[in-house]
Amino acid sequence: MTYQNLPSISECDTFLKGKNLPHGKAVREQVNNVLDQVRIEISKKPEKYVSEANSEILERVAAQVRTQTQTSQRVINATGVVVHTNLGRAPLSEHLLLKVLPDMSSYSNLEFDLRTGKRGSRDSKIRKLLRTLSGAEDAMVVNNNAAAVFLMLKALNGKETENKKPEVIVSRGELVEIGGSFRIPDIMREAGVKLVEVGTTNRCRIADYEQALTENTAALLKVHPSNYEIHGFTESVSVDKMTKLAHSKGLFCFHDWGSGSFYKFRQRGLSEYSTVEQELSFGPDLLTFSGDKLLGGIQAGVLLGKAENIQRLRNHPIYRALRLDKVTLGLFEATLEAYLDFKTLADKVPTVGLLELTCVEIREKVNNFLKMLNFPNNTSWICKLRETDSRTGGGALPELPINSVALVLSHPDWSSNELQNWFRSQDVPVIVRIHEDQIWLDFRTILPQDNEELLRIFSLLISTYA
Incomplete structure (x- = not known):
């Protein structure tokens, strides 16, 4: 892909309008931020950059606009903090x-x-x-x-x-x-x-x-x-x-x-x-x-x-x-x-269910998730299972570590901050944490209904960027 192949501002506006999202001058900064990020990705290592269709870039633009303009939306909590004040505290069951x-x-x-x-x-x-x-x-x-x-x-x-x-x-x-x-x-x-x-x-x-x-x-x-x-x-x-x-x-x-x-x-x-x-x-x-x-x-x-x-x-x-x-x-x-x-109780009140999960149960969650991912043979992505500590959050026992298991992700061409920002910019933002200059996803706080969406996001990442 070359810079000339990037969608124009007017194409982005038309696409956003079709998605019933804000467009025009109101979101010009967000649109330019996405296009600038794509230019950086191409310039860093063009031979490793998998060609991305305009439609995929337009979807990224839409995701960025959606993130910046919505006051409240669903997110995937991969921080390991169960009662996360910034993420709405306790989730309610369906x-x-x-x-x-x-x-x-x-x-x-x-x-x-x-x-x-x-x-x-x-x-x-x-x-x-x-x-x-x-x-x-x-x-x-x-x-x-x-x-x-x-x-x-x-x-x-x-x-x-x-x-x-x-x-x-x-x-x-x-x-x-x-x-x-x-x-x-x-x-x-x-x-x-x-x-x-x-x-x-x-x-x-x-x-x-x-x-x-x-x-x-x-x-x-x-x-x-x-x-x-x-x-x-x-x-x-x-x-x-x-x-x-x-x-x-x-x-x-x-x-x-x-x-x-x-x-x-x-x-x-x-x-x-x-x-x-x-x-x-x-x-x-x-x-x-x-x-x-x-x-x-x-x-x-x-x-x-x-x-x-x-x-x-x-x-x-x-x-x-x-x-x-x-x-x-x-x-x-x-x-x-x-x-x-x-x-x-654990089935009806998610907070109780998440806090009572054992390390064995969480490890099984991560392994089942990895089985559904298809990494290319020549991939540069490094994906590991690591033991970690979750937290209760909400001010109760602030220093109590609760044993958990995390999926740790890194790539030689991506900084941890760039990866964190990418996950946060998706249609359903994934909130991760950075540790040892890597992305950590603690599966204790990933809800059952999050699995399908998280799989889609991971598949997009590893198929688009080798």
Whole structure:
């Protein structure tokens, strides 16, 4: 192929228009980027560059435009991070989506009591499910865990003394920032409570909490550190000890757990992570966690605790602004129902299924995939199976390695960055990771429905570029 054979800008525009994609000046930069990349590929080693028809180049242009102009689309997660915040966190199963579809596409008894014929509560079913699964006296759900923490603290504003803000005591080592600049001190300020820091970054004792108590203290707050851990000379106070201290002084103890599940994982290392029921046994007045992390559901913030504390939150005016819509409510209900039967849970909640995969099962996935690939005899592609470590993601056990198997790909004429960009530019982008200057695809996070598309993408790559 020579530069003269490349499609013109007008040909690209016509092709994009036929695909119902943006075209013209709006996407001129993306079109030129693809054509420039093809020119580079030809110039690098023309004798090794397999001739590419104009139609194939036009498809690449379309893929680039599609990637740059779509705000949300399906991707293949080959990073090995199961609950990947940037990739939508927990994937939902087709089974659950189809289960709620009839209710979403018609009228429903969202806030109507069929027994009495009067107005009902939109979350009555979800409250019952959460009570059954957790053993808590009562429960409620808001739109994410940040909202749950905010509401939990905001409801303390009835505890002012002489116009002074209620004080909430937190360890300095737990004043964390997580994704999207969510900072605990900022949330506390916006909730109208006064932050009282105790201890140091690496060490905090129960005596630090005791010494910080004043007549304005309203609560002690335990915060899961999420995506970081401190090692070495460290000390922290358990929820159990904090709760006992708080209750001995007539105060609340709140626990922002971040990521929780009702299921006891069997996976090595992950099995050490406590369940919701275990965390509640330590006695916090309120426990909060996300619905779309380890739990494997849709975005939601769960609050569990004593009935009187939950009712106080439900009565707060801000609750209406934080409650779930009917779609989220339906999908979260379906997820919780799956937890009623642990035997079928892994099939219905993909996050659980992916985290419980063994190395033997993943290796079999990779080998089956390789059997379907047809590498040319004279290929320069180097493809190997390597053991690797997956991660849970979502802030739960951030440093826990979960044994996995990856497909490692390299080519003497391609840099790892070029390959990464190529995979990301496909109709269904493949998100890979770079390690040792090679492309790694961790098959733990590649879903069963991804196999056919990933095979098509690999076949395109090895047949087009020798």
